[in-house]
Amino acid sequence: xxxxxxxxxLKDFLKDLQSGFKNELLKKIFIPDKNKQYIIxxxxxxxxxxxxxxxxxxxxxxxxxxxxxxxxxxxxxxEADEEEEFVIQLSKNWDLPLFVxxxxxxxxxxxxxxNLEESARxxxxxxxxxxxxxxxxxxxxxxxxxxxxxxxxxxxLLRGSSLxxxxxxxxxxxxxxxxxxxxxxxxxxxxxxxxKSEIMEFLDSQNIFYKVDSSNFDDNFKRNYIRKHVLQPLKxxxxxxxxxxxxxxxxxxxxxxxxxxxxxxxLDKHLCNGLSQKQIKILFDQIAKTLGIMPFxxxxxxxxxxxxxxxxIFIQTKECLxxxxxxxxxxxxxxxxxxxxxxxxxxxxxxxxxxxxxxxxYDDKDVINIFYLKQNNLSKIKEILREKEIPNSIRKNVPVIxxxxxxxxxxxxxxxxxxxxxxLNH
Numbered sequence: 001x002x003x004x005x006x007x008x009x010l011k012d013f014l015k016d017l018q019s020g021f022k023n024e025l026l027k028k029i030f031i032p033d034k035n036k037q038y039i040i041x042x043x044x045x046x047x048x049x050x051x052x053x054x055x056x057x058x059x060x061x062x063x064x065x066x067x068x069x070x071x072x073x074x075x076x077x078x079e080a081d082e083e084e085e086f087v088i089q090l091s092k093n094w095d096l097p098l099f100v101x102x103x104x105x106x107x108x109x110x111x112x113x114x115n116l117e118e119s120a121r122x123x124x125x126x127x128x129x130x131x132x133x134x135x136x137x138x139x140x141x142x143x144x145x146x147x148x149x150x151x152x153x154x155x156x157l158l159r160g161s162s163l164x165x166x167x168x169x170x171x172x173x174x175x176x177x178x179x180x181x182x183x184x185x186x187x188x189x190x191x192x193x194x195x196k197s198e199i200m201e202f203l204d205s206q207n208i209f210y211k212v213d214s215s216n217f218d219d220n221f222k223r224n225y226i227r228k229h230v231l232q233p234l235k236x237x238x239x240x241x242x243x244x245x246x247x248x249x250x251x252x253x254x255x256x257x258x259x260x261x262x263x264x265x266x267l268d269k270h271l272c273n274g275l276s277q278k279q280i281k282i283l284f285d286q287i288a289k290t291l292g293i294m295p296f297x298x299x300x301x302x303x304x305x306x307x308x309x310x311x312x313i314f315i316q317t318k319e320c321l322x323x324x325x326x327x328x329x330x331x332x333x334x335x336x337x338x339x340x341x342x343x344x345x346x347x348x349x350x351x352x353x354x355x356x357x358x359x360x361x362y363d364d365k366d367v368i369n370i371f372y373l374k375q376n377n378l379s380k381i382k383e384i385l386r387e388k389e390i391p392n393s394i395r396k397n398v399p400v401i402x403x404x405x406x407x408x409x410x411x412x413x414x415x416x417x418x419x420x421x422x423x424l425n426h
Contacts, residue, residue: 007243010198017057025250029170030054030190031064037138038067038188039131041124042090042098044083044211047143047191049090050199053208054190055141056094066097067141070131072124073102076116083211101127117221129176129185144168144189146241147196147231154226168192169249173292184294184319192249194242197235263336265290267329272308277301291333293319323391330391341397344370353399362401369402 008026016023021031040055042048055067071087073080084100091098109119128140149168170192174185191199203210219225231241265287272280277298284296284304300315304322307313313324321332321339332338343354351362351370362370385395 007246008193009242010194010202013193014202017054020061021058021063029193030188031058032139032171032188033137034064035137037065037135039128039135039138039140040067040069041128041140041142042069042071042087043143043213044071044087044090045143045213046200046203046210047145047196049208049210050203051141051143051191052090052094052096053203056096059096068131068135069096069098070128070140071098071100072120072127073100074105074120074124075102076105076120077213077215079211079214086209086211099131101131103127125174125176125185126178129178129183132185139171139186139188141188141190143191145191145194145196145199146243146245147227149192149245150231150241151223151226154230155222158222158226168245171292173294175294182294182297192242192245195235195240198242263291263333264338265331267331269308269324269327269329272329277305280305287331288320291320291331293333296320321393323393325386325391326389328389328391330394332391332393338394339397342399344399351401367401370399 008023013026016026021027038055040048040052042052052067052069055064058064059066069087069091071084073084075081084102088098088100103123105116105120105123108123109116112119112122114122132138132140152168168189170189172187172189174187175182176185177183215221216224216227219228231239235241267283267287272283275283281296281298281301284301288295296317300317303315304313307315311324313322313329315322317334319334321330321334323330323332343352345352346364349364351364351367353360353362353370382395385398390398
């Protein structure tokens, strides 16, 4: 039976937060990994203040490590230093560690011939990347909300751009370039669920102070114009930005892709036939986005094209494994369960297999032995799996169950378990 969509309001979220985060979906969005460090990008505005408030509570309830606050002083507006002082005081009041950094955005903007807004964004994310290097594993959490999502869509429409590649999932990997080197920054934007008005109403009701960026009222900026003259009139007749984002990104299809199908991507070889290096790069960038990894380098694309003239493609990076088998090309995230050995053990006269958080139990009476395919030279089984276009990197870890009359192979690379029985005489 198809699950009905259920809109999550800010009030629903706060109620769940107070009860210890019982909603598993909200927990996945706000805490994808409780063992990671969370760095809160804190400008001092209402969105980032609310974000810091939420993660302060998550820490208080022992759901995450102590979060770290980060403030970047752009030194562009007269009130920039005042906002920095506000953030410093807020971190003291909430007893949370704070890192502050400042750069000359105007000089950087002139040097790169970019506008101030884009220059500030580049320097801010570079600073966040440097801070993230101080921690073994972390997420940078930003205060982007549902209104930001809608404004971005209108901006793209205004430019005549496609909406196909609007990267507004709550969790994404941004490529950050410093001194001709590109690094990955893992970014979380959980407030996309909500409208800005909901956030401000809550802060005002709790007497939680925040700063207001005066440049947000300048209609010379296209985003501000859209906010004032397009989005606000829509809201007066019932439009909800957070509802649109949730409808678009939390449907069963997107939910499944986001949480289940980012471990691997399978491409038909023939789709690359006749493509130029530039076209292959565009295709591979989409695959990288699906896997949540850094874009593939031009050097890797060139190596892929070189290997494609042979019958075998095998390329490894720190984040991805690319392997061909027959007419398929597999792109597998290096952290994917597919590349990990399942656990096989015996317990109270039972055989137990644990793989991808799934369990199979077999009685001693029915099973003679269980082993990994790589432990035995069963060429016939390997050939059958190859015919099914399963690459060696996966098939070598496949559990093989020896029964009285047959081998049983368990494949768990899509959903659940899929069993293949092969007579022993093979």
